[in-house]
Amino acid sequence: MTSTTSEIHELKVPVIDLDKLREGDADELANLAYGLGDLGLIHIKNHGIDAEQLDSFYAAFQEFCAKPMAEKESLSQAHVWFQRGWTPPDTEKAVLAGGQPDFKECYFATPEEIDPFLQAEYPQIFADNIWPADAQESGFADRYLTIGRQLHQIGLSLLEGTAQALKLPKDTFTRFVQGGAHVTRALHYLPLQESQVDTGVRWGEEHTDFNLLTLLPGGRFYYENGEAYTPKGVSGLYLRARADEQHPQGRRVKGSAPAGCIVAQVGQQLEILTGGKLLATPHEILPPNEAGVHRSSMAHFIHSHPHQVLMPFEQFKTPEAIQAYRPPVLAGNYSLKTLVDIGLAPSEELDKLGYRHYRRLAEQRAQEGR
Numbered sequence: 001m002t003s004t005t006s007e008i009h010e011l012k013v014p015v016i017d018l019d020k021l022r023e024g025d026a027d028e029l030a031n032l033a034y035g036l037g038d039l040g041l042i043h044i045k046n047h048g049i050d051a052e053q054l055d056s057f058y059a060a061f062q063e064f065c066a067k068p069m070a071e072k073e074s075l076s077q078a079h080v081w082f083q084r085g086w087t088p089p090d091t092e093k094a095v096l097a098g099g100q101p102d103f104k105e106c107y108f109a110t111p112e113e114i115d116p117f118l119q120a121e122y123p124q125i126f127a128d129n130i131w132p133a134d135a136q137e138s139g140f141a142d143r144y145l146t147i148g149r150q151l152h153q154i155g156l157s158l159l160e161g162t163a164q165a166l167k168l169p170k171d172t173f174t175r176f177v178q179g180g181a182h183v184t185r186a187l188h189y190l191p192l193q194e195s196q197v198d199t200g201v202r203w204g205e206e207h208t209d210f211n212l213l214t215l216l217p218g219g220r221f222y223y224e225n226g227e228a229y230t231p232k233g234v235s236g237l238y239l240r241a242r243a244d245e246q247h248p249q250g251r252r253v254k255g256s257a258p259a260g261c262i263v264a265q266v267g268q269q270l271e272i273l274t275g276g277k278l279l280a281t282p283h284e285i286l287p288p289n290e291a292g293v294h295r296s297s298m299a300h301f302i303h304s305h306p307h308q309v310l311m312p313f314e315q316f317k318t319p320e321a322i323q324a325y326r327p328p329v330l331a332g333n334y335s336l337k338t339l340v341d342i343g344l345a346p347s348e349e350l351d352k353l354g355y356r357h358y359r360r361l362a363e364q365r366a367q368e369g370r
């Protein structure tokens, strides 16, 4: 692999006890503030996600991924920017990856009810779920949505704790995200060929998430025959901690959670709202130095309501923060821009923002022969 393997630092990621956090425990709030502020990532115990249920979901997802390409392609929806259904490999790319697509295939579904008015305004990010024909019998859809809903509730509790830790009213963030285009994603990282081992190929290039908070219940490595693979050496999730004087590039830290814990990480929207007090975590997914190993994982993305304006809250509105995060952007449009940036939405979508009146006038003038 690259030189990155020798640069992993042993910074301790705080483990938050969700039961205690929900009771407002002062130590847990302090740990949460440190984790989300300096590392942009925490581990969570007593979260209520059942490991066996997660394994059953991954088994159903692996069955889906093994389906014939034509069947998966019938569930691929470029017209909703791949925000529902199957995303083929080589589609999404990180903004700083130089055009290199990630080495993965994905599935998107929302565990939330969809507001028809928001669907009319933002048809892609509020699209209806679609499922493979056998999704009910195989348990794929039920398990998917059950875990998605559980992750969402965990996220809301963390957001209440985050508001308390920042001395904001407890419902500050939960109100902000109510009705957002929350989405749960299943990911299948593809096995490396022998010739790709040790070449620096990444499963997921380094990026920051563009939503508000991301929940990761933990991935599973396996061989082609389904047998579990125990990761050795550097593989899985790595993050980049906040830069400081000694480490201006930010120290790289293993992000994968210890057994029984899950992960939460800060997205760009939460960093913006807090004027940079919380850190949108740069992170990447590395494959093991071994051919033939797959990885399944899942992520739940909590988004701001699309009508909320992304700019630092009053408490965090310093001249530096205004400068760093200007101009304010409507959260729904921020999503649109980012989906263009990462290759899922066509760039013409940006041209549709704002110019309709000129177009109407141009059409009227054309009728006059002008």
Ligand SMILES: [Fe+2]
Residues within 6 Å of the ligand: 207, 208, 209, 283
């Ligand atoms: Fe990510």
